[in-house]
Amino acid sequence: MHGSSAALHLAKKNLKVILIDQGSGGRNSSKVNAGGLRQLNRLQPEIPLAVEAIKMWKNIKELVGDDCGTAFDGQVCVAENSMDLKKLHDREIRLRELGYRHEELIDAHELKKLIPSISERCIGGLICRSDGFGSPFRSTFAFQNTAEKLGVYFRRNSGVNRIRKNDSIWYVTTDSGENYQAPIVINSAGAWGDQIALMIGEELPISAEAPLMMVTAPIEFFLKPVVIGASRKFSFKQAPNGTVLIGGGYRGKLNRATGETRVDFDQLRLSAQTVADLFPHMKKVPIVRCWAGIEGLTPDRIPVLGESGIARGFYHSFGYSSHGYLLAPLTGRLLSELIVDNKPSLSIEEFSAARFNPPVQSPCDR
Ligand SMILES: Cc1cc2nc3c(=O)[nH]c(=O)nc-3n(C[C@H](O)[C@H](O)[C@H](O)COP(=O)(O)OP(=O)(O)OC[C@H]3O[C@@H](n4cnc5c(N)ncnc54)[C@H](O)[C@@H]3O)c2cc1C
Structure with missing residues (x-):
């Protein structure tokens, strides 16, 4: 692109x-x-x-x-413990010192209002309301x-x-x-x-990796903002057709010379576990598709x-x-x-x- x-x-x-x-x-x-x-x-x-x-x-x-399928309902980085929350709070302060206002700390109450189905273990988050997905x-x-x-x-x-x-x-x-x-x-x-x-x-210098993605079957609409984890590898969004797209950092296997990738199901299991922890109602939702892409990372x-x-x-x-x-x-x-x-x-x-x-x-x- x-x-x-x-x-x-x-x-x-x-x-x-x-x-x-x-x-x-x-x-x-x-x-x-x-x-x-x-x-x-x-x-x-x-x-x-x-x-x-x-x-x-x-x-x-x-x-x-x-419009490339874009929607702008925000992205929120969720804290699961006080250390996560402190990290997000420190970031908000640092950005304000730099003159940016687009990231804003929210408490557990505000988070629950935005995402009613999120687990009680999430105690707040950092939100950017103008973010979205396409x-x-x-x-x-x-x-x-x-x-x-x-x-x-x-x-x-x-x-x-x-x-x-x-x-x-x-x-x-x-x-x-x-x-x-x-x-x-x-x-x-x-x-x-x-x-x-x-x-x-x-x-x-560049290292190539194979980030993993999975998609669920369509389910009832429950999520507007994109959700990412403060300390766990996790990104989570619901598409307009009801499917939920899960990614955020686990890796598959890659042969860069041939461009071939292989899904690593042990890694996908870790990803699925995070989903179940943060969205308990997702536990039984079937995964219908998964893949590994290829991305180049600089040091x-x-x-x-x-x-x-x-x-x-x-x-x-x-x-x-x-x-x-x-x-x-x-x-x-x-x-x-x-x-x-x-x-x-x-x-x-x-x-x-x-x-x-x-x-x-x-x-x-x-
Ligand atoms: C699974 C996954 C999830 C991601 N999620 C997000 C996200 O949510 N948000 C976000 O902002 N980014 C995300 N990214 C990152 C984003 O997709 C990439 O940073 C971006 O697409 C890179 O675009 P590019 O054009 O540099 O690379 P590519 O799309 O890989 O294009 C590079 C092109 O170069 C061509 N090429 C390579 N070698 C040669 C050669 N010798 N001769 C001719 N052509 C060649 C390839 O065929 C390829 O078409 C994600 C990436 C992956 C893999």
């Missing part, structure tokens, strides 16, 4: 864009994520971007012609379709395997033997972003976004570390501003590739 967002925004600025994908585009992550649109609990460098991204999602139809599948298609309508050429099912530079022009070769050339390249290869970076001689859990640390005209947008769905409409816009106008409307310096490597000359620039 970050690739098609960049393509879409660049096409809007009248650049000719080719998007090359080794698959159909977002099969492992953008199309199959949990759909959480969350400013809540964001790492500090990402907060300004998260706040701006939510504004874009609220008007997403203007950008991509579809449909990842619809969103990814909406971004791809809009980019295509704006003239972006999609080359699908053909992986990039070589990149070199000559006289300020990048030469990109694919598995099917095609060659493309352009003055600008954006690496938006998700969990494989480090491999693309290595093709220009830039070493960027500091914030993305690599901006120009390469070693080569001009080469940009990165990857490593969204399990929370990149929210940021996708915005990162493409910021990259297009950086590339075309020389300055993004929000600072992305903290996401620079150079934070991992002292700047040195690329073999491509020599």
